[in-house]
Amino acid sequence: MSTDDPAGRASRMPPETTPPRTAPPLTMPPRTARLMDLTRAAFCDPYEIVDWPESVGDDAQCLPDRLISIVDTGAFDALDRAGRRRLSLFECANLFSVLLHGEKAYVAGLAARIHEPATASHAEYLHALIDEENKHMYLFSQFCTRYAGGVYPDHGFPFPADGPKEETDLVFYAQALLMEEMFDHLNRAVVGDPSIDSTVRRIHQIHIDDEARHISFGRAHLEDLVERLAQTAGAGRLLAIGAYLDRYMTVMLERLANPRVYQDAGLDDAYALRRQALASEGVRSLHAAATVRSRGFLTKLGLVGPEQAA
Amino acid sequence: MTDRSPETETEADAKTAIEGWLLAHTSHPIERIAHDQDIVTGRILDSLRFVDLILLIEELSGRPVDRAGLDMNGLGLDDFRTIDAIWNRFFKTP
Numbered sequence: 001m002s003t004d005d006p007a008g009r010a011s012r013m014p015p016e017t018t019p020p021r022t023a024p025p026l027t028m029p030p031r032t033a034r035l036m037d038l039t040r041a042a043f044c045d046p047y048e049i050v051d052w053p054e055s056v057g058d059d060a061q062c063l064p065d066r067l068i069s070i071v072d073t074g075a076f077d078a079l080d081r082a083g084r085r086r087l088s089l090f091e092c093a094n095l096f097s098v099l100l101h102g103e104k105a106y107v108a109g110l111a112a113r114i115h116e117p118a119t120a121s122h123a124e125y126l127h128a129l130i131d132e133e134n135k136h137m138y139l140f141s142q143f144c145t146r147y148a149g150g151v152y153p154d155h156g157f158p159f160p161a162d163g164p165k166e167e168t169d170l171v172f173y174a175q176a177l178l179m180e181e182m183f184d185h186l187n188r189a190v191v192g193d194p195s196i197d198s199t200v201r202r203i204h205q206i207h208i209d210d211e212a213r214h215i216s217f218g219r220a221h222l223e224d225l226v227e228r229l230a231q232t233a234g235a236g237r238l239l240a241i242g243a244y245l246d247r248y249m250t251v252m253l254e255r256l257a258n259p260r261v262y263q264d265a266g267l268d269d270a271y272a273l274r275r276q277a278l279a280s281e282g283v284r285s286l287h288a289a290a291t292v293r294s295r296g297f298l299t300k301l302g303l304v305g306p307e308q309a310a
Numbered sequence: 311m312t313d314r315s316p317e318t319e320t321e322a323d324a325k326t327a328i329e330g331w332l333l334a335h336t337s338h339p340i341e342r343i344a345h346d347q348d349i350v351t352g353r354i355l356d357s358l359r360f361v362d363l364i365l366l367i368e369e370l371s372g373r374p375v376d377r378a379g380l381d382m383n384g385l386g387l388d389d390f391r392t393i394d395a396i397w398n399r400f401f402k403t404p
């Protein structure tokens with residue numbers, strides 16, 4: 001059928017019962033419009049933004065000690081400087097991999113939701129956000145592939161969602177925000193340490209700059225979603241969701257202790273080492289520092305009770 | 311398909327270890343998990359704990375769950391639905 005066939009066109013017209021689409025054009029909420037302007041101003045070419053050197057971490061660590069999962073174990077004490085540099089490279093690749101897999105899930109979920117009525121007015125910005133997350137995934141995967149033998153595998157598994165859509169949507173956007181806030185803390189810890197490899201710091205800095213906008217959007221959006229859910233769900237339901245989100249934060253951060261990393265760095269008893277790392281004071285205090293801001297926000301929203309916030 | 315051959319000591323040990331781990335990590339107030347009990351539908355295991363289960367399987371079986379170093383490609387929830395299924399999928403085959 002040729003495209004200028006009037007009969008063909010007529011047959012593709014919606015039936016007469018379809019109401020005419022007279023709704024006014026959607027306007028972005030002012031905050032989102034502002035984020036869109038900032039996004040335009042920050043637009044970059046991901047294929048040019050980093051000058052990839054031949055190798056990284058030859059004479060610098062790729063992560064500060066504080067961010068190395070086994071920092072508080074005897075296995076770390078036993079490593080010499082070269083061993084620590086090598087471990088820090090794989091730990092950094094794992095951090096990027098965990099973040100990449102989280103962003104991958106976020107992008108997939110956003111793509112599925114973007115033009116739904118609940119987010120339609122934000123859609124223009126969300127397209128830009130997906131673009132930025134894709135750029136991040138590109139940069140992280142380039143790092144892992146060039147210097148660490150590839151991206152570490154994703155062991156998450158998409159369980160079928162259960163519960164009403166308002167709740168699964170809220171959990172979805174909340175998880176994305178929490179991931180962004182926790183990794184913002186980690187990104188800043190790397191950038192703030194001038195002894196860290198300059199390419200690694202550059203990647204973390206790019207991420208910090210973009211994520212500031214995502215976090216601004218995510219906080220406002222989550223506030224809206226909680227407000228809407230609170231009209232129908234009781235406080236107990238909100239606290240149950242909050243408890244789940246709290247566990248989500250722990251599980252995400254625990255993924256930074258990866259037995260494969262220890263094996264790649266030539267360390268023995270990788271699985272036992274992970275348990276030792278997760279029980280250590282160093283990891284506990286890092287987790288507390290990386291989640292303190294988010295816990296405060298969840299408390300303010302009524303998702304975490306004041307007594308659970310500590 | 312039911313495998314009626316008696317359990318070897320290795321098999322019994324692995325299954326008991328997985329059951330013990332699940333009991334220690336579930337929010338359900340239960341004391342036993344039958345090895346043919348559905349742990350997914352009943353949410354004895356939830357999606358957040360799943361990553362840790364993978365690590366446990368790897369540690370006990372001595373080999374990576376993602377055989378080719380890939381993501382979870384080719385695996386389905388049914389591979390983890392019961393303790394028996396986990397054994398069959400990740401321990402039994404050479």
Ligand SMILES: [Fe+2]
Nearest residue numbers: 103133136211
């Ligand atoms: Fe990102």
Ligand SMILES: [Fe+2]
Nearest residue numbers: 133180211214
């Ligand atoms: Fe983001």
